[in-house]
Amino acid sequence: MLPWSPTSSATSSSRHVHTRDEISHFWDYLESQLEPCDCTDEAKVNEALVCYLQIATESYHDYIVNDQDLYRTALTIIKSEVFESNREFCISKMLSLVSIETLEMNMKFIICYILLCHCKSDASSLDYMLEYQGFTVIYNCLYSQFAYLDKYDVEDNGRGRELPTEPVTDLDLEIVEDFKKISTVLLDLLFQILKYSKCEHSSLQKVDSFFVCYMMRTVRSDSLDDIFSNSKFRVLLALNEQYMISLQKEDLNNLVLEYLLNDEISRNFVELLLLQFNRVVDKPLQIMMCKLIYLVLSLDKETALHFFYVNDxxxxxxxxxxxxxxISEDEEGLxxxxxxxxxxxxxxxxxxxxxxxxxxxxxxxxxxxxxxxxxxxxxxxxxxxxxxxxxxxxxxxxxxxxxxxxxxxxxxxxxxxxxxxxxxxxxxxxxxxxxxxxxxxxxxxxxx
Structure with a gap:
């Protein structure tokens, strides 16, 4: 067995099918945890927040079973008076919970999903996240996830550094998928920070070789629908952009460029880069891809000469x-x-x-x-x-x-x-x- 076991939440095979009344009662009960309280009392705000998160965690895979349920869970809290009146405290509290290594995996996932929804709906929340060490918290949590997946993910094209000595069970595979799921949300959070905020030099210094190498060598070039792979791809592009900005003032090694020039590691990434460049319509993503390609082609003629296969x-x-x-006239910048x-x-x-x-x-x-x-x-x-x-x-x-x-x-x-x-x-x-x-x-x- 792998070293992490799921919580008591119902699995897909044993999940009880709830009646409409039961589902309605659950959501009423969950929302009641955020009923108006003294929002100036930090202790009461903390109690309401933790109770809400605990109930949501216990109900994950039971009442909260799909993306619509997750979004409702996130939207309920970020639109509540408790949260809106105490955004800074709530964000700092949730980040402190995520930073706890022994915190239940499902709770980490729920919290990260809420933070991601809030960042996408209100970019100003990124300032609070950075103020309370959000980059470090997310990076450290992702690093732990990557280390686990690098060791146990047997679907990693056979490139995991260490394979389990015992037969892999369905439960083991389910655990790996859970790690990928939370990693995807964490990657999307990190992308929001890298793309829409200016990272401090000290934050970029935390990023090490394993972190970048793992993302680059594990992206998939055989599918554009793999959410986990696409999230890694986007983070690498945004990280490269931050390196380019930082290099204007600081002497910092661009690890994305370093591993991109390693054929054995970057083969799938380059193939995915071409696929995405051919199909993606997202303007910011197109620009980030162009920046990375320009960087490679402008290094020196020898590097540029061997970067693309002729057909590519x-x-x-x-x-x-x-x-x-x-391109239309209003996209002349592109x-x-x-x-x-x-x-x-x-x-x-x-x-x-x-x-x-x-x-x-x-x-x-x-x-x-x-x-x-x-x-x-x-x-x-x-x-x-x-x-x-x-x-x-x-x-x-x-x-x-x-x-x-x-x-x-x-x-x-x-x-x-x-x-x-x-x-x-x-x-x-x-x-x-x-x-x-x-x-x-x-x-x-x-x-x-």
Missing amino acids: LHVFIDVLIRNLTN RNTFLRVLYPLLKNTEWSSTYYRMEDLVKILDHLSYLDNICQTNEVKPEHLVTSKLSLKCLNEIKLMSQQGQSEKTIRNKNDYSRRKLDKNGNLAYVELNKRRSPPAPPPPPQS
């Missing part, structure tokens, strides 16, 4: 062309990001040998380099200027691109990035408007 490189270029073509990634990709990777879809690239870059083609009004925004300049950079400063562009007579002086003049206020003068050129048709998919 071609897929990535296909996606970039599609994204550059389809197009800037894609163009920043494109330049080192063309210059430093094997594209310089394959010239994959060169004609399509020249056409779309030439189109984007004219302000007439990307401004739908007479106002030129800074993002439009950046798009034009970056497009010209790809066309003019990469030798192969320039040669191809010259043959089609599309290369212009890099300072001549508009056929329109700007007035003293930075707006386009109507008298200088030329007829807009129609955007090019989306390029056909590559021939297989």
Whole structure:
């Protein structure tokens, strides 16, 4: 048997099917624990909070059996007068409970789920979490979960450091799944902190090699629906972003980049990166992926040359062309990001040998380099200027691109990035408007 056993909560095989009246009575009873009390009395607030958490924990897998029930449990408390009048105290109390190593696993899960729901509904709660060592608490708890899973998760593609000597039972597997479930919530909490707060240098220093290595080598590239894997992927992207911010002021080793450059560890991660880049529509996530790819491709030519397999490189270029073509004007900043990634990709990777879809690239870059083609009004925004300049950079400063562009007579002086003049206020003068050129048709998919 594994070293942790579940609580007395009903298992899926022995769960009692409750009547509608029983369910209604349970929720009434749970909510009654938060009935108005003297919210200025910290002892009474503490008692109400702990009672609520204890009942919710005892009812997990019994009355609280699905995501809807969990969300109701979280929403009930964070919308209560007890919580709203004492947010700082309640958050600090819940963090102190999570930090207890021997705390019942189900209670940790319930608490973390409540904290996650609150962070997503009110970003200001992140300030309280950081003030009360939330980063350290979540990181330490996650570290313990990872250490356990690294040792006992036999589904970890056979890469666990130590396999159980006794046969693995259904109960053992259920325990592992429970660890993954709470780890997923903790990862989402950590992502909220990394993405929407500025981590102190001391917090990033706590992150060690095992923590990053475990996440990177255990992500799955065979599925986009694995919530645990996707949560690890997102945290790695957000952690890399924090490293990039920190490196502007502090000398700190970027562990995400370090393990990304280790082929044996990062193979699945790179495959998942390509899959996500091809399919994800979440703008912040797209930008974080671009930052990581840009970081690798800009290190040195040797590193960039061997980062992508040729087929993967071609897929990535296909996606970039599609994204550059389809982005709307109000997402011009995202197009800037894609163009920043494109330049080192063309210059430093094997594209310089394959010239994959060169004609399509020249056409779309030439189109984007004219302000007439990307401004739908007479106002030129800074993002439009950046798009034009970056497009010209790809066309003019990469030798192969320039040669191809010259043959089609599309290369212009890099300072001549508009056929329109700007007035003293930075707006386009109507008298200088030329007829807009129609955007090019989306390029056909590559021939297989």
